Amino acid sequence: MIMGSPLAQPAQQTLDEVSRPLSAVEFCVLDLETTGGSNEHNQITEIGAVKYRGGVELGRFNTLVNPGCAIPSFIVLLTGITDLMVMNAPPVADVLDDLLEFVGDAVLVAHNARFDIGFINAALVNNNRERLTNKVLDTVGLARRLVGSEVENCKLSTLAASLGLHNQPSHRAITDVLATGDLLHFLIERAAGFGVFDLEDFSALSKFGAHPEAQKLKMTQDLPRAPGVYLFVDFAGKVLYVGKATNLRSRVRSYFGTNDTRRKVGSLLKLVQGIHYIQTPDALTAEILELRVIARLRPRYNRAGTRSEKYCYVRLTTDEQWPRLVITKTPSTRGISLGPISTRSMARNVIDAIESVVPLRRCTVRMGRKYRAPLDAPVCSAAQLGLAQCPCSGTADAATYDVAVQAVVETMHGDSVDVLGRLTAKMLVHSLAQRFEEAGDVRDRIDALETVLRRQRQAKELCDLGRMTFVSDDVVYEIECGILVGTRLADQLFTPFSAGEAGGIGVQRAVAMPLLDADIAELTRAPDPRLTNYPISSSMVDEVMCIARFIESQTQQVAY
Numbered sequence: 001m002i003m004g005s006p007l008a009q010p011a012q013q014t015l016d017e018v019s020r021p022l023s024a025v026e027f028c029v030l031d032l033e034t035t036g037g038s039n040e041h042n043q044i045t046e047i048g049a050v051k052y053r054g055g056v057e058l059g060r061f062n063t064l065v066n067p068g069c070a071i072p073s074f075i076v077l078l079t080g081i082t083d084l085m086v087m088n089a090p091p092v093a094d095v096l097d098d099l100l101e102f103v104g105d106a107v108l109v110a111h112n113a114r115f116d117i118g119f120i121n122a123a124l125v126n127n128n129r130e131r132l133t134n135k136v137l138d139t140v141g142l143a144r145r146l147v148g149s150e151v152e153n154c155k156l157s158t159l160a161a162s163l164g165l166h167n168q169p170s171h172r173a174i175t176d177v178l179a180t181g182d183l184l185h186f187l188i189e190r191a192a193g194f195g196v197f198d199l200e201d202f203s204a205l206s207k208f209g210a211h212p213e214a215q216k217l218k219m220t221q222d223l224p225r226a227p228g229v230y231l232f233v234d235f236a237g238k239v240l241y242v243g244k245a246t247n248l249r250s251r252v253r254s255y256f257g258t259n260d261t262r263r264k265v266g267s268l269l270k271l272v273q274g275i276h277y278i279q280t281p282d283a284l285t286a287e288i289l290e291l292r293v294i295a296r297l298r299p300r301y302n303r304a305g306t307r308s309e310k311y312c313y314v315r316l317t318t319d320e321q322w323p324r325l326v327i328t329k330t331p332s333t334r335g336i337s338l339g340p341i342s343t344r345s346m347a348r349n350v351i352d353a354i355e356s357v358v359p360l361r362r363c364t365v366r367m368g369r370k371y372r373a374p375l376d377a378p379v380c381s382a383a384q385l386g387l388a389q390c391p392c393s394g395t396a397d398a399a400t401y402d403v404a405v406q407a408v409v410e411t412m413h414g415d416s417v418d419v420l421g422r423l424t425a426k427m428l429v430h431s432l433a434q435r436f437e438e439a440g441d442v443r444d445r446i447d448a449l450e451t452v453l454r455r456q457r458q459a460k461e462l463c464d465l466g467r468m469t470f471v472s473d474d475v476v477y478e479i480e481c482g483i484l485v486g487t488r489l490a491d492q493l494f495t496p497f498s499a500g501e502a503g504g505i506g507v508q509r510a511v512a513m514p515l516l517d518a519d520i521a522e523l524t525r526a527p528d529p530r531l532t533n534y535p536i537s538s539s540m541v542d543e544v545m546c547i548a549r550f551i552e553s554q555t556q557q558v559a560y
Helices: 073-079 092-103 113-126 139-146 156-162 173-192 199-207 214-220 248-254 263-271 283-297 303-310 344-355 398-412 417-432 436-464 520-524 541-559
Strands: 002-006 026-034 044-053 056-064 107-110 136-138 228-233 239-245 274-279 312-316 325-328 336-341 467-472 475-480 483-489
Touching: 026 073, 026 092, 026 113, 026 173, 044 073, 044 092, 044 173, 056 092, 056 173, 092 113, 107 113, 107 173, 113 136, 136 139, 139 173, 139 199, 156 173, 173 199, 199 248, 214 248, 214 274, 228 248, 228 283, 239 248, 239 263, 239 283, 248 274, 274 283, 283 475, 283 483, 283 520, 283 541, 312 344, 312 398, 325 344, 336 344, 336 398, 336 436, 344 417, 344 436, 398 417, 417 436, 436 541, 467 541, 483 541
Parallel strands: 002 274, 026 107, 107 136
Antiparallel strands: 026 044, 044 056, 228 239, 228 274, 312 325, 312 336, 467 475, 475 483
């Protein structure tokens, strides 16, 4: 079952972008006989080709070729082609023009195509011509996937006998071509059972047919070749997994490839009983909607669904008399917060980076305005080493501490030149002393601090812009405080999907029944842009950063 919702329909595809139905494709089935197996050292002795469209034969090409050398005896026994037979035949150089004219722009088909196409290309190169650029199908790979379990092997003779093909191969070019043509059409009929009716999907089928869930490929036959979001659902209609794609059809079908050995993919596909999709005009909108749908549905197979739960913040507790740096789960109006930061270990690196060059206190004692240090309070080890101040022991100087706090405040507000300069100098000292492991630790802390500050700057600059319109590749984006509130193609009327409004961004139903338990508009609605006040909440930062990165990449392309 596939259910879809086109979202602000994309521009009509060109003929080149739309895969041709198999019934309209012109196939040229090709077979060669040669003096041996190497196209570097052996020559062609016979060429056979037959053209088909819609299962109907359109024409034949068949000729013996003088190889310019003696034909080995075992080849004579195999093919029946003798030196006497090819004595008056034309050399391959005289055949190539007629062959190329016959082939035209048809899709080339061969059984073990690498062999036949390799010999033709070698002959073309040796005669100062360009290699073939036609699309090529190999019936060996297709047969292996579609009927491999039904036959002893995928030799042409075995397939022809086992499948009861009308023509049987005989190691002569034209008879082998006719047998390959019969096999091609048998495989096309078999592929229809997997919902494969066009050239692109048929060409890719060799990767899918052996998959244990390959019968579910037919669920993908109505997926568009357009950007969007796809949702795998189980028999009860519950969403198992949500993903994005620049080409929905191609991406979803790729799950049935034989190269994906991830255990979770296998167990996911066993449960899949339906596919939903939301078609979008571009990849950015698809990425944004994927984030929103995952956040609202929290599918069991989406690791990214719990990513925001791992976010944290570094906070400077300026509400205390002796401020310190702490890691918190949520931002607070008390103090100064930096983040959200993707992992706790990265937040720890940020704190270590600052504390390694700014002597803040490192103890966890809560010290209010009336705090007085006990007379017997010990001095912490970091203070004894000169790396920190220790106000809990009563040994810290308030004026000196205020200077350190001010350096941290400036850094967290984006003015990090001083702190990063100290860190770089420290790394250089370790490096010159050949303490490379310590230098590497400092480098990692610098990277963490720079990354967090860069993300903060990008997000804050975008949010501070308020409402803006951005155009890229004929797609118009309406952005408000870092949130995507509308997308449209340049030649269409704008339809917003602002918070609280039903219908999403021009949402239209492709079916008359609900897409999911929740309305599609509810799943894709934009969060309220007014909630993006800094520091940005962990639930909204991914969308803001996604848009910030996109705009930055587009700006860099224009500058280049």
